[in-house]
Amino acid sequence: MKILVTGGSGYIGSVTTELLCNDGHEVTVFDNLERGHREAVDPRARLIVGDLRSPDGIRDAMQSVKPDAVVHFAAYALVGESMQEPHLYFENNVGGGLNLLDAMQRTGVKKIIFSSTCATYGEPDVVPMTEVLPQRPTNPYGESKLMLETVLRWAQERSGIQPVFLRYFNACGATEKYGEDHEPETHLIPNVLKVALGQTPAVSVFGDDYPTPDGTCIRDYIHIVDLARAHILALEKDVTGAFNLGTGTGFSVQEVIATCRAVTGHEIPVKISPRRPGDPPRLVAGADKARAELGWQPQFADLRTIVQHAWNWHQAHPHGYGTK
Ligand code: UDP
Numbered sequence: 001m002k003i004l005v006t007g008g009s010g011y012i013g014s015v016t017t018e019l020l021c022n023d024g025h026e027v028t029v030f031d032n033l034e035r036g037h038r039e040a041v042d043p044r045a046r047l048i049v050g051d052l053r054s055p056d057g058i059r060d061a062m063q064s065v066k067p068d069a070v071v072h073f074a075a076y077a078l079v080g081e082s083m084q085e086p087h088l089y090f091e092n093n094v095g096g097g098l099n100l101l102d103a104m105q106r107t108g109v110k111k112i113i114f115s116s117t118c119a120t121y122g123e124p125d126v127v128p129m130t131e132v133l134p135q136r137p138t139n140p141y142g143e144s145k146l147m148l149e150t151v152l153r154w155a156q157e158r159s160g161i162q163p164v165f166l167r168y169f170n171a172c173g174a175t176e177k178y179g180e181d182h183e184p185e186t187h188l189i190p191n192v193l194k195v196a197l198g199q200t201p202a203v204s205v206f207g208d209d210y211p212t213p214d215g216t217c218i219r220d221y222i223h224i225v226d227l228a229r230a231h232i233l234a235l236e237k238d239v240t241g242a243f244n245l246g247t248g249t250g251f252s253v254q255e256v257i258a259t260c261r262a263v264t265g266h267e268i269p270v271k272i273s274p275r276r277p278g279d280p281p282r283l284v285a286g287a288d289k290a291r292a293e294l295g296w297q298p299q300f301a302d303l304r305t306i307v308q309h310a311w312n313w314h315q316a317h318p319h320g321y322g323t324k
Helices: 011-022 055-065 079-084 086-107 140-159 188-196 224-236 253-264 288-294 303-316
Strands: 002-006 026-031 046-049 069-072 111-117 162-168 170-172 203-206 221-223 241-245 270-273
Touching: 002 011, 002 055, 011 026, 011 069, 011 224, 026 055, 055 086, 069 086, 069 224, 079 086, 079 140, 086 111, 086 140, 111 140, 111 224, 140 162, 162 224, 170 224, 170 303, 188 203, 188 253, 188 303, 203 253, 221 224, 221 303, 224 241, 224 288, 241 288, 253 303
Parallel strands: 002 026, 002 069, 026 046, 069 111, 111 162, 162 241, 170 221, 203 270
Antiparallel strands: none
8 A cells, every 4th residue: 555654753653654664565754853753764665854734745745645545643742741832732733634634635535544542531430441431631632632533533424534543542662673762751661761771860750649559650551563553454444433552451650660670670769759730540441442343452462571672772772863
């Protein structure tokens, strides 16, 4: 297939592009390189540098590629930043998405796999979380993703667009080539591994008084290769609608740190810090729908393997891609 990947220089986009290329697909990455890395774009893919906020660039790219489908990652993805500057999230994530949809409709492209998030659910009343839970985001990031889901659902209703919403839980891990390099880094596993690399003295644990067995938040950590595989399955199958992507098993912040200690052999001191605003105590996926309808089965559900892969990548790239 000919696939247009927006945001293919970011963490999840780079690995999905790598796997698509491995499978022999013809991939074009459309990316503004603002928060991603040129080095993270698989050299087998064509790169078009452009910004979704300007309609002409994506229109021209869509016309020249005429893809069979679009995989849409390009977006801002920092919850904290979205609370500080909501308009950035609506402008880029929603406005950019509208320009992408317009370009698809002009070119007659129907299928879009959209990188969505469990943040669209907000604080769930029950876990594991299935796709039928109400979507009540608690921050502009989650809201912006939900808004584009809504836009795409209406485009399906009114003009035959075929959207698939992949709602990720906590993406982590790496391939040999591509891994996680954000500036600033806010995610737990890379922040813990920075301590093991000697780059920071201790990792902050944001709250140890949550209503969980050890008092720290529980999350569902899903390997980036498993996430990427789900996109490819969604492209190959005749499906639409929403799918949660997680392993169905939750680990606490303390359990993640303990696993990082075991993998790295480093003592990893912790600093108990105040809660981070907006962190729900427990987010765990009910991913039976993805298993049943996509035939998706996470291969790296073991946290130790996930951390080992992340550690391998961070040791090989102690300063990330080294370009920012
Ligand atoms: N967390 C932490 N210290 C960090 C980064 C994250 O204690 O340096 C906690 C965070 O409060 C949350 C969990 O680890 O409970 C996962 O956070 P992350 O930012 O990785 O993902 P999120 O669940 O927010 O998408």
